[in-house]
Amino acid sequence: MTAAARAGWAAENRASAQRLSACYELLRECVRRDEAGAGHESRPGHSVVDPFDVATGYVVAAMAVSTLRAESMVSFAADLHQRYPAILAALAAGRMDQRAAELLARQMATVDPEVLPLVQQGVVDDYLAASEAGERLGAQAIRDAVDSIIARYDADGIRRRKEDASRARGVRINKGADGMSTLSATLATEEAAVLAEAIDQRAAEHAAADADAAAAHAAAAEAAGETPPDLGCHYSKAERRADALLSLVCGDSLHPGSPGQPPAPLRPKVTVIAPGNSGDGAGDGTGDDCGAQVEFTRTGQAALQALLDMLVTSDGASFEKVDPRVGAADDARRALKYRPSAELARRIRLRDGTCRHPGCAVPADDCDIDHVRPFDHADPARGGPTEECNLMCLCRRHHRFKTFSDWIYDLQPDGSLTVITPDGATMMTRPSGPLGAYRREHARNESRAWDRQQQRNPDPTTTSGDTRSEPTYWTRRASRLNTERARTTGTATGPATGPDDTRPAAHSRWWQRNAPVTSKVELDVRALLDDILDPPPF
Numbered sequence: 001m002t003a004a005a006r007a008g009w010a011a012e013n014r015a016s017a018q019r020l021s022a023c024y025e026l027l028r029e030c031v032r033r034d035e036a037g038a039g040h041e042s043r044p045g046h047s048v049v050d051p052f053d054v055a056t057g058y059v060v061a062a063m064a065v066s067t068l069r070a071e072s073m074v075s076f077a078a079d080l081h082q083r084y085p086a087i088l089a090a091l092a093a094g095r096m097d098q099r100a101a102e103l104l105a106r107q108m109a110t111v112d113p114e115v116l117p118l119v120q121q122g123v124v125d126d127y128l129a130a131s132e133a134g135e136r137l138g139a140q141a142i143r144d145a146v147d148s149i150i151a152r153y154d155a156d157g158i159r160r161r162k163e164d165a166s167r168a169r170g171v172r173i174n175k176g177a178d179g180m181s182t183l184s185a186t187l188a189t190e191e192a193a194v195l196a197e198a199i200d201q202r203a204a205e206h207a208a209a210d211a212d213a214a215a216a217h218a219a220a221a222e223a224a225g226e227t228p229p230d231l232g233c234h235y236s237k238a239e240r241r242a243d244a245l246l247s248l249v250c251g252d253s254l255h256p257g258s259p260g261q262p263p264a265p266l267r268p269k270v271t272v273i274a275p276g277n278s279g280d281g282a283g284d285g286t287g288d289d290c291g292a293q294v295e296f297t298r299t300g301q302a303a304l305q306a307l308l309d310m311l312v313t314s315d316g317a318s319f320e321k322v323d324p325r326v327g328a329a330d331d332a333r334r335a336l337k338y339r340p341s342a343e344l345a346r347r348i349r350l351r352d353g354t355c356r357h358p359g360c361a362v363p364a365d366d367c368d369i370d371h372v373r374p375f376d377h378a379d380p381a382r383g384g385p386t387e388e389c390n391l392m393c394l395c396r397r398h399h400r401f402k403t404f405s406d407w408i409y410d411l412q413p414d415g416s417l418t419v420i421t422p423d424g425a426t427m428m429t430r431p432s433g434p435l436g437a438y439r440r441e442h443a444r445n446e447s448r449a450w451d452r453q454q455q456r457n458p459d460p461t462t463t464s465g466d467t468r469s470e471p472t473y474w475t476r477r478a479s480r481l482n483t484e485r486a487r488t489t490g491t492a493t494g495p496a497t498g499p500d501d502t503r504p505a506a507h508s509r510w511w512q513r514n515a516p517v518t519s520k521v522e523l524d525v526r527a528l529l530d531d532i533l534d535p536p537p538f
Contacts, residue, residue, distance in 0.1 A: 010094030017092035020077040027055040027074055047404040053397060054405065060359040061425040067359035079105055083116065086124045095128055103139060107146040110160040115153040122149045202244035203237070210235070271295040271320045271350065273438045295350075295434035322350060324438050326413060330387045336380040340391060345369050348391045353433030356417050357398035364433060367393040370402065372411040389413050414439065 030051035052074060059070040080088040084105050090096040104123055111119050123146050130137060130145075137145070150157050166188065174182045187195065221227065273293045323329075329344045340348070349364035372390050376383025384390045392411055394402060402409055408420040415431035430436065 009097065013091055013094040013097050016098040017088065020073065020080060020088075020091075020098075023055070023059060023074050023077040024081045026058055027051065027078060030054045030058075049401055049404050053401050057357075057401065057405075057407070058421065058423075061421050061427055065359065066361060067357065068361065070359060076102060076105070083113075084108070084120055086117075086120045090124055090128060095132075096124075100127065100142070103142055104146060107143055107161070108150065108157075110164065111150055111157040112154045119150055119153050198248055199241050199244045202247050203240040206240060206243060206247070269296070269320075271322055271434065273322045273324050273350075273435055275324060293434060293438050320346075322347065322435060324435060324442065326439075327388050335385040335387050337386055338375050338377065338380075340369055340386050344386070344388065344391070347388060347435065349393060350433050350435040351388075351415050351431045351439075352393040353431060353436065354393070355395040355398055356392045356429055356431070357394060357401070358419055358427040358429050360395060360398055362395040364393040367395045368399045370394045370399050372409055372417075374403075392417060414443075 034048075034051045034054075052071075055074050056067060056070045059065065059074060060067055063070070065073070080091070080101070084101075087096070087101050087104055091098065091101050104120075104127065108116065108120060108123065126145060126149065127142065147158055168186050169188065171183070171185045174184070176182050185192075185195075271294070273295065329341065329347050331341065331344075334341055334344075348369055349367070352364045352367075354360065354364055355362040355367050369391055370393070371384045371386070372392055373384030375386065390411065392415075401407070406422050410418040410420075412418070415436050417429045419427045419429070421427075430440075
């Protein structure tokens with residue numbers, strides 16, 4: 001068993017080396033083509049496309065990976081062939097895996113090129129000797145061993161690497177799945193130590209408070225002759241640290257006027273996507289004009305209840321209502337102008353979510369708005385119009401790539417983009433923004449409604465055979481009463497209606513302690529939202 005696993009590991013390492021060598025050969029071919037076209041009649045400098053970007057695009061098309069991973073593969077392949085041949089040789093021989101190779105190369109990134117051959121040979125020999133002798137070193141132990149070798153030849157290389165690492169300091173918030181988001185921070189070690197101590201101290205305070213509350217409840221239950229309730233003895237340390245972080249940032253109480261705690265100065269930026277129903281009957285005709293989706297700018301989709309809870313304690317909010325119909329912001333006069341209106345540009349970003357080039361994940365807010373069919377400045381009527389069906393988000397790199405390369409881009413009315421490479425490979429991307437997701441869900445609902453209608457009373461032009469009669473008054477009345485009873489009593493026999501509450505329940509003690517209370521402000525906000533999303537018919 002061990003021999004088979006070892007053989008498989010070595011084969012995987014050799015395959016990694018072969019894949020990286022193919023990426024490097026692709027990069028060299030793109031460089032050769034670029035140099036072959038650099039003559040007297042070559043392109044001007046502003047229209048030159050970086051061969052690295054071209055190679056990355058072909059890797060995305062060939063391997064079905066993201067642009068970020070393709071860039072990493074091409075860059076690492078170039079480093080191995082140009083700077084670290086000893087690492088490449090060990091990888092190709094199956095003696096070192098790609099993760100270890102990346103770690104060693106990263107540690108030697110700032111070593112002086114004059115001494116790099118000596119350093120890398122010493123690093124590779126030391127690592128392979130330890131590995132084949134049975135030592136299994138962790139990442140930190142490998143870094144320490146590499147630094148000890150670097151210090152013998154180029155002590156300044158370690159200092160330069162640390163200076164480069166300090167520029168990566170920052171905090172990032174990424175939208176996740178299943179109602180969760182990811183908060184990541186890269187801090188200096190001393191900063192992280194201070195934050196970790198503060199979080200652990202606050203988590204310990206919360207744990208002590210929960211233990212006291214559990215003891216009090218247990219004593220009360222024992223006095224009453226009842227079974228003590230389970231108040232969350234399985235609450236994990238990670239969850240407590242998450243609550244402690246929220247407590248440090250927002251305080252232990254979000255209620256205005258709480259003693260000793262000022263209200264949190266929340267100013268949320270919220271987008272509500274709802275059909276265009278302005279009270280004049282101009283809905284979309286689907287019968288679900290009251291449906292809406294709430295999108296928080298930084299963290300993604302949430303329910304209306306989460307919006308109401310946040311607005312109760314916020315110090316002002318940016319509230320934006322978006323009509324999801326395709327082309328709702330198009331204007332025939334502005335279609336002949338190059339720059340889109342602010343409303344149209346906002347819709348394109350809400351629809352696309354990210355850069356639309358295959359595999360790219362740059363947020364739409366950091367992208368350019370590009371015409372798929374080029375705009376004709378000399379005769380706007382002949383070129384691509386400035387309308388939603390002809391605009392998409394592209395990051396600056398892929399905007400230039402699309403403009404000056406010979407790749408073909410085709411945007412469909414629903415936002416789907418088809419990209420065809422010069423060698424015939426076809427890729428497709430769909431809009432990932434909240435507006436695009438809303439439209440896909442709306443289309444699925446329409447399809448399900450049509451299927452239900454066909455099952456109930458098929459169209460004689462598309463089906464054959466006997467058709468079912470329309471539901472009677474009594475069946476429709478019973479269905480309506482059952483829905484109303486389920487909504488008021490919560491004992492639904494079918495699916496519940498209305499927005500789901502996405503607030504953490506048993507998963508967040510911090511939210512339970514600080515959940516907003518019902519107040520007149522909340523009722524006023526509810527009335528305001530009802531007027532905006534479902535105005536009276538007059």
